[in-house]
Amino acid sequence: QKMMEIPKLKVIKQNLDYLNLDLEKDLQRLDEANQVLLRKIQEKEEAIQSLEREIALSPGRANEREELNHIVFEKEEALRNLESETAKLIKSNKILSRNVVELQKKISRRFKNIDNDKEDLKQMLAELKVRLQKSTESCAKQEKELLKIEGNYQSLHQLCEDQAHYIKKYQEILRQMEKEKEMLLLEKEIFKAQNNSSQIVKPGSILVETIQSNMEKTIIKKEKKIFWYKHFQCGVFMVMIFIRLLGYVLFHLQYINPDLLVDVLPMVMSRDTLKRLREVLLPFLTLEVEEVLPH
Known part of the structure; x- marks a missing residue:
């Protein structure tokens, strides 16, 4: 202006x-x-x-x-x-x-x-x-740091890839070792079956029978484990539901409507059952205060 x-x-x-x-x-x-x-x-x-x-x-x-x-x-x-x-x-x-x-x-x-x-x-x-000079210098420094970070990232990425490759190889080796162990176990079982067998039969038939018996036993054990595991899960689930419902009922009785049982029981039970309940619960609900009161 x-x-x-x-x-x-x-x-x-x-x-x-x-x-x-x-x-x-x-x-x-x-x-x-x-x-x-x-x-x-x-x-x-x-x-x-x-x-x-x-x-x-x-x-x-x-x-x-x-x-x-x-x-x-x-x-x-x-x-x-x-x-x-x-x-x-x-x-x-x-x-x-x-x-x-x-x-x-x-x-x-x-x-x-x-x-x-x-x-x-x-x-x-x-x-x-x-x-501007300072900002350009700072930008150059930041670019250098970014290049360093990128180099470190690439090296880490390569290390991760190498580790994944080694892990895969290790898993393959473990599988091979497990297969070898299974083969050794089978050979031991075959050897035991051959030694324990009193009858003279062919080794192929003995191997088949032992394998079948072992497979049946393992299948039965697995089925039992699954059966008991499922029943245990159902039991735990039912217990958790019962505890939660009991907590809801106690909360309702304590804070919302303490007279819920008094209002609901006459609608559910008959008079005879209510009398019996009273006779059973009266000694537990009455307080003995005669000794405390002054004479």
Whole structure:
């Protein structure tokens, strides 16, 4: 905005200079006109004096004298008007000169402020350059750190892949070892069956019978385990449901409706059963306070 105001102020200054020049020219013209009028007035005065002399010499020219007096009076009024106009113009010229001086002072101040603003802008630009350099350096450092992190990530990824590969190999080795163990166990069982068998049969039939018996035993054991496990799960589930329902009932009886049993039991049981319950529960519900009470 300040940079936009500078050309406007320059234009205003030029206009004021032109106005001062025009006023000076007008004043010069007025001075010249005043001088011309003064000369004419002097000539008229000389003519009047000559006429007065002639009138004094010739009393018959009274009318001409009156006309001349009237003309002189009009000329004097015109001179007075010119003098008043010249005074007004002089005052306006003084006011304009003062305004011009004030504007020049303001313009000089504005130029000084603009110079100060330019210096401030230069300082700001220098600070911004320093900040940009620092930010570029920090960005370069961050890029280096990112490259390091990417390298570490790649190395870790490779290590993870290697570990996964080794784990797969280890699992395959374990499977092979389990298969070998199973084969050894089968061979031991076959050897035991061959030693324990009293009948003379072919080794293939003994192996088949032992394998079938072992498989049946393992299947029966697994079925029993599954059966008891399922029953255990059902029992635990039922116990948990019963405990939760019991907790809900106790909470309801303690905080919501303590008289629930008193309200519900007559609707569910008959009178005979209620009497029996009362007879059974009365000794447990009554308090023995005779020993505590004063006699």
